[in-house]
Amino acid sequence: MNLLVCLKQILDPEVPIRDFRIDAEKLEAEQGSANLVTNIFCENALETALQLRDRCDGEITALCFGPEPAEEVLRKALALKVDHAYLVENPGISQYGSSGAAMVLAAAIEKLPEFDLIVLGREAGDWGEGQTAGLLAERLGMPSVSFVDQIEPIEGGVRLRRQTDFGSEQLTAQLPIVASITNSDTNLPRIPKTRDIMLAHRKPLTTWSLEEIGLDEQSVRAAASATEVISLNAPEKTAACEFVAGDSSDERINDFAERVFKIIESL
C-alpha cells in the first residue's frame, strides 16, 4: 500500500498566552521566541500511517507545503522512518486559505506515483478550520472520510473507524481515499529513536518550488484568497478572575449557573 501523509508546521500552540502577539501587517501570530512544531493532528495522521505500514507492506511519503523551516517537520517524519519526504516551498503565501494549500498538495501529488491512501490531520492548531482534507479530495477526485482514528487493511481496501457526535462509525472503503485523522488513544504519536533522528538529517529530502510542480505563485495566491483573513485580534485577557457578584448566595449561584450554561449551550 502506498501511503501519503501531509504534514503542516505551525506555531507552537502551547505558547503562553502572555507571549502571544499578533503581527498586524501579516495578520498572523508573531513567532517571537516560540518554536515551530508539527501540528499535533498531523502527528496522529503520521502515526496512523506508520501503524498501517507496520501491518502491510508499503511505503510512506511525507509531503509538506510550508516555508523553509518546515523542513524540520519532514526531518522528524524521516526520523520516524517515512520512506520519502517532499517539501513544497511556500514563497510567503498566507498560511490561511486551505484552498491554496489543497491546490499545492494536489499538484505535488500529481507529480508523485499514485497513492492508495492519503492522510491529513483533521485540523491545524493555528487556524483550525479542518478544510484541507476535503478540498484535497475534491481536487484529486477521490472520496474522503473525516475524523478517522484507526485504519486497517481489508480485502480490496481499508476499514476505517471514525469518531462521530454519538460515538463511532466503521466504514469500508475502496482505494484510493483521502482521510482526515483525529487523535485517539490508538494513535498517540510514537517517539523516534535517537539514532533515527541522527540519520534523518542525512536522508534525501526533495524540495520543490511551486514552478516545479507546475504552479505559479499567482495562481496559488488566487486560490488561497478565496477566503481571506481581514482582521485578527487577541483579546487582552485580564489575568484577574471575575467573581460573580450578587447580594445573596442565590443570586451569585444564579449568575454562576448562567455563565456555565452559556458555555455548555454553545458546545
Add this chain to the structure above:
Amino acid sequence: MPNVISCLLPGVDFDRAVEGLLGEADRVAKQLGLRHVAVTCSSSDVIQQYAASHSDRVVSVQSHDDLDYQPESCLAMLDAACAALEPRVVLLGQDTYSQELAPRLGYRLGGSSIGDAQQIDADGDRIRVHRSVYGGKATAVVQANVEPVVIWLRARAFSPEPERPNAAPVETEHFDLDGSGNANFQATQIVQRQHESAAGVRLEDAQAIVSGGRGLGGPEPFDELRKLAAVIGAELGASRAACDSGWVAPGLQVGQTGKKVAPELYLAVGISGASQHLMGIADAKVVAAINTDAEAPIFRHCQFGLVDDYRNVIGPLTERLVDLKSTSNE
C-alpha cells in the same frame, strides 16, 4: 434570485444546533434581502416541520434508499440540490457529517468554504465570518471572496428565530443514487454505527470537565459533582490530592503528572490550584472555580469564580442548571 440555504443532514437529531442553524440562516437571508431555503436530507418529521416553520421554502431531498448518511452520495445530493437553488450562502451545522462535507460542497459549487463560524456578518458586500483561532488565543474575521460560500457553524451558539405564522411549502426531490454512474458513491460505506455513552469519553477529549480537589474533604461530595457533571454533560476530573486520598480513581487525575485536558469549560471545585495542576489545564478555554479562599491560586487562572463553600453551592447550582436546560429545550 440567489438564495441562502441551510442544510440539514441525515442522521442528525433535532436539537439546539438545528434551531441555531435555521435561525442564523433566516437572519443572514434577511440581511442580504434573500430567501432562505432549507435543504433537508432528514427523515425526521420534527426537523421537517421545524424547517418548514423557519424558512421560506423547504427542499426535502430523498433518495430511493432510506436516508442513511453515506459521505459520497449525500454530498452528491446536496451538491445537486444546492446547485439548482442558485446559492449565495450555504450554512451547515456542527455535526460530524456537516463538518465533513462543508469544504467539499463549497468546492463542488464552485465557491469557497469557511469552518467553525461563531458569528456571520452579512451586512456588507462580502460575507464575513468571525471565528476563534490559535487555540482560542485570537479571533479572526474571515471574508469570503468567492461565492457561494459554504459555512459550518458552531450552531448551538446561535440563537433560534421565532416560528413563522405560515409554514413554508415543502418540495420533495428524488435522487437516484444507484445507477448514477458516479463510481465514488460506493467507494466508502459506513457499515456500522456504534453509540457510545458519554461515560466513554476520555478526559483528554472531554468538552466540559467538572473537577474536585482536596477542598471537598472526602469521597462523598464527588457524588454530588457527578450529578452536576451529568446535568451539563461534563466528565469528572480531580486534583492529585483528591486522587491520592483515594476519593476517586487515579485515572481522573488532571495535572502535570496526570491527564492534560483541553475542554471548553473546566469547572474546578475545591481545588486551590497548585502549579502542577494548573499545567494540566493550560489548554482549557474557560476555567471557572468555586473555592472558599478568594486568594487561592486557581482564581488567578480562571475567567469567573465563586467564593463560597462548595456545600452551599453544588446542590442549588445543579438545580439551577437543570432549570436552565429545561427552559431552553422548550
Add this chain to the structure above:
Amino acid sequence: MYLLLIPTVAVFGYGIFRRLRQWRIGRPVSRFDRPVQRMIRVLRLGLLQTTIWRDPIAGIWHAMLFWGFVTLTVATTIVLIHHDFNIRIMQGRFYLYFQSLFVDILGVVAMIGITIAGIRRWCTRPIRLVYSDEATWILILLLVILASGYLLEGWRIAATDDPWAAWSPVGNGVAVASLAVLDRESLRVAHVITWWGHMALVFGLIAWAPYTKLLHIVTAPLNILTSNLDAPAGSLEPIDFETAETFGVSSIEQFTWKGLLDLDSCTECGQCTAMCPANAIGKQLSPRDIILSLQQHLSAASRQTEKVNGDQPDGSFSVIGSSSSLAPEALWQCTTCAACVHACPVAIEQYPKIVDMRRYLAMEQADLPDTLQDALTSMEQRGHPFRGTQLSRMDWADKLGIPHIKDVDNAEVLLWVGCGGALVERNLRSTRALAKLLQRAGVRFGILGREESCTGDPARRIGNEFLFDTLARQNIEQLHSLGIKTVVTPCPHCFNTFANEYPEFGAQWETLHHTTYLAKLIGENRLQLDLQSARQITMHDPCYLGRHNGITEEPRDLLRHTIDSDLLEMKLNGPESFCCGGGGGMSFIDEPSDQRVNVERAQQAVATGADTVAVGCPFCATMLEDGIGSLAHDSPVEVKDIAELLWEAIDDQPTTSETNT
C-alpha cells in the same frame, strides 16, 4: 611449605586474572591520571576506610578485622624474612613490643571484630546486608585461622619454654592451659600438625578469596585508585554520537572497564541501598541489588566469552529487565541524588549505571514513561521541561526593570534564572527576591529573558543524552557569543551542569550558585542584612548543591544572618541530605501516593519543629511544599528559598514591594 604455595598462588592468580579479563570486555576510559591524588584517595578511603564509619558498628568491626589481619600479615612476613631469608630482624625491643605483644593483642582484636560481625549477621540482622552462606563461611574460616594461630603460638611457647612468653599474653595463656593437660612432647607434635593445618587454611583462604566477596581486598583499593576524581559523587559520561555503537547500556560489555571493576568491588555492605531515598520509602529501586545483579551478568558474560573464545560476547546479556532490580520501573525511580555513590565505602558509582541504562531505554528504545517524554518534548520544542505552564520566562521580572544582559555595560554577572525559577508559579517570588537582592547590592547584572533555554539537566538524567548534548552546545554558543564570564543561578541543577558538565563541551565561564554569590556580596559588604527574624529554620540541602558539589556551609552561614536562633538540623543533612524526590527528572513522574520521596523528606523537616524549611533549589521548593501540603492541610510550615529569607532581612524594603502574582 613452599610447594603448597605454588598451587595457592596459581589458583589465586587465576582468580584475579579471570577478573581482569572480565573487566577488559568493558569500554575504555581514562582513569590513571593524577597518580598522587589517586594514592592519597586510596590511603584515605582504602586504608582509613572513612566511609564505612557512617555506620559505627560496621566501622568498628571492619577496622578491627582489617588492622588485625594487616598486623598479622606483617608479622608473618617478618617471620618469613627472619627464618627463611636469614635476615635477623626479630630482635630486642622490636621483637618484644611489636612481634610479640602487639601482634598478640591485635589477633584478639580481630577475633572480637569477627564476633561483632557475626552477631550482626546472626542476631541483629540489619536489612541492608546480603545474607549468603559464603559470608558465613568466610567469617568462620577467619575465626578458625586466628584461633589456630593462637594454638600454634601457645604450643610453641610451651614446647620451647620461651623466656619471653609473658610478652605474648594470649599465647602464654594457651601455653599454660595446654601444659596443664598435655606434656611438652605431645605439644610439639600437636604444634607441627596444627602448623600444617593452619598453613593449609591460610593458603586455602588466599586461593579462595578472588572467588568470593573477599575479592574486595584487591578490588576495593584498585577501584578507589581508579575512581572519579573530578566528581566524587559520580558523574555522567558524554557520548560521542558520531562513533558510539550503542547509546547507553543494555548489555554488560557496554559499561566501561571501570564500571565492571565497580561490580567486582562490591562488598555487599548495602550502604547504598540504605541511603537510597527511593528505597527508603519502599520503592523497588535498590542500588546494591542493581550492582549485584549486574555482577552476575558480568560473570555470565565472561563465562560465555571463555566458551566462544573471543572478545565479543554474543549480545545475549541484555541486562535491563533481567531481574526485578533491573526492571525499567526500578530504573525510573532514581532521582540521581548520588546518596548511593556517597555512601559506598569502595567508590562504586551506582546511579551513573542507572542513567546508562536509562539512556538505552530513552534513546535506543524510545521507551519511557509518558510524562517524562512530555518533559523531554517540551525541552526540545520550548526549551523548558514544564509542559503546560501558563507562565512565560519574563513573568517573574514584571516591573523589576531587569535588562537583557547585552544591554548591561560592564556586566558583572549573568543571572541565569532556570526553568524552575521562571515557569513554576511557586518560585516566582524566590526569583524576584534574588533579583531584588542583586539590585540592592548594586550588582551590574542582566538576564537572557525569553532567550534563556534549559541547560538540559533533566534530559541528561532522564537518559536523553542526545537532547542534552544539543542543548548544551546551543547554550554554550549563546553564552560565549555574549561574552559571559560569570553566571549566577538559583538552580543547583543548572549550576551543576554549567560548572561540572559544560566544561567537557567547551564552556569557559565561571558559575556560582546564588547562595555562594550572595555570601560573597555580604562578605564584601555590598549587601547588608539588618533584621533577624524569629523564624525557626531547618535547612534542606539540595543534592546537586550539597552532595554533588560539597556546598553546605555557605547557605547555612547566610541563614544564620537572618535569625537569632540556631538552625534546626535534620538528621540527614549536608552531604548526607535526603533527596526531595525531584532530581533525575522525577519531578515529572507521578509517584504512588504512599511512596513519595518528597513526603518523607517533608516529614523529616517538620519533625525538627521548624516553622520554615529553607531551600536553595526551585525543584526542592516545589517538591517540599507539595510534600508538606500532603502531610497536613493548612500546615503552618513554610518552604522558603534562602533568597526570600535574605530579602526579608532587609530593613527598608521598598514599600512598593508589589505582591507577587
